Amino acid sequence: MKNVLRIWRKARPLLAGLLVGGMSSFVGNWLASRGIGLYVFNGMIIIFIYLTVDLWRMKKNRKKAQAQRDQAAQVIINHQMALFQDEELPDRMAVNAALDQILISNGEDFEAMQTVMRYSSKIKPVLEWSERIKRKPPGKGIRGLTPEFGLVEIKKDEEEEQHTSNFEKTRIGQYKIWRDLSMLYFQHYWVSDLNTATNPLDACNSNIILFNETTLEPEGFGQMEFEEIKIPVPFAPKLVLLLVNIISGAEKGKRKPFGMLTMR
Numbered sequence: 001m002k003n004v005l006r007i008w009r010k011a012r013p014l015l016a017g018l019l020v021g022g023m024s025s026f027v028g029n030w031l032a033s034r035g036i037g038l039y040v041f042n043g044m045i046i047i048f049i050y051l052t053v054d055l056w057r058m059k060k061n062r063k064k065a066q067a068q069r070d071q072a073a074q075v076i077i078n079h080q081m082a083l084f085q086d087e088e089l090p091d092r093m094a095v096n097a098a099l100d101q102i103l104i105s106n107g108e109d110f111e112a113m114q115t116v117m118r119y120s121s122k123i124k125p126v127l128e129w130s131e132r133i134k135r136k137p138p139g140k141g142i143r144g145l146t147p148e149f150g151l152v153e154i155k156k157d158e159e160e161e162q163h164t165s166n167f168e169k170t171r172i173g174q175y176k177i178w179r180d181l182s183m184l185y186f187q188h189y190w191v192s193d194l195n196t197a198t199n200p201l202d203a204c205n206s207n208i209i210l211f212n213e214t215t216l217e218p219e220g221f222g223q224m225e226f227e228e229i230k231i232p233v234p235f236a237p238k239l240v241l242l243l244v245n246i247i248s249g250a251e252k253g254k255r256k257p258f259g260m261l262t263m264r
Contacts, residue, residue: 070127073127073181076181076213077124077181079214080121080125080181080213080216081121081122081124083121083215084118084121084216085121087118089118089119089121089122090115090118090119092119092172092173093173094115094119095116095119095172095173096174096175098112098113098115098116099112099172099173099177099186102116102207102209102221103207106221106248107209107221107222107247107248107249108221108248110218113209113211113218113221114217114218116177116184116186116209116218117209117211117217117218118216119172120177120179120184120216121216123170123177123178123179125179125180125181126178126179126180127180127181171189172186173189174188174189175187175188175189176188176189176191181213182210182211182212182213183208183209183210183211183244184208184209184211185206185207186206186207186209187205187206187207191205204224204226204242205223205224206224207221207222207223207224208221208222208244209221210244210246210249210251218249219249219250219251220246220247220248220249220250220251220252221247221248221249222244222245222246222247222256223244223247224242224243224244224245224258225243225245225255226240226241226242226243227240227241227243228240228241229241239260240260241257241260242257242258242259242260243255243256243257243258244256244258
C-alpha cells in the first residue's frame, strides 16, 4: 500500500499536467471550430506550462523544508543524548520500579519520572512513525523418499507476515518504552503490536510522560485515548482520532490531538 502511495505522490504533478493539457486541447479545438480558438488555445498552453512548473517548484520546496526540519531535529537529538553521558544512569531494575510507581501514583511521582527520563537519554528518539506489514507468498515444497512412508512431500501453504518499523521498543522489565522529541511512551510488555493485535487500538494504548525537549525534565503524565470520527458516506473507512489525555502536570485536564488512525 505504501509503495502505491509513494508512486501516486510522484505521479501527481505529471497527471495534473496531462489532465490540464488534455482539457486545454479539447476546449481549444472546440473554440477553434468556431473561429475564436487560436488565441484561447495558446493561452491555455501557457497556463498548463505555468501549472506544471509551479507544481514542480512546490515539490522541491517541500523537500527542502523537510530536510531543514530533519536537520533541526538531529541537533535536538544530539543534545538530548549528550545530557547525562558523564553521569551514571539508573539500571533497568530501578527504571522498572519507577514505571510501576508512576502508574501507582497516576503520574504524581515526579522523582520516578525523572529516573525514567534520565535512562531514556540513551534511547534514540523516533522522528517519524512508520509501521508496515509485508506479506510473503507461500514457499516451495520439499520432496524426499523415506523407508517408512515412501515418497513424502512437505509444502508450505501459508503466507508469512513480516512486521517492520523504523523504531525499536526497549524492554525494561515488564514494560517496553520508546520516545520522540517531547514524549516518552510505555506499555506492559505483553501488549500486542499492530501486526498481532485483533484490535489495532489496543496496540496504540500507551502511557505517556511529557517532558521538556531541552532538559528532559518531566512536565506531566498522560494516557492515550480514542475518538471515532463518523463519516456519513457508504463504505467509508473508519477514522479514529488519537488524543493524549493529560492526567498530571501544568496542563492537567487537557486533551491534545496526537494523530489519526484509519481502519477498514
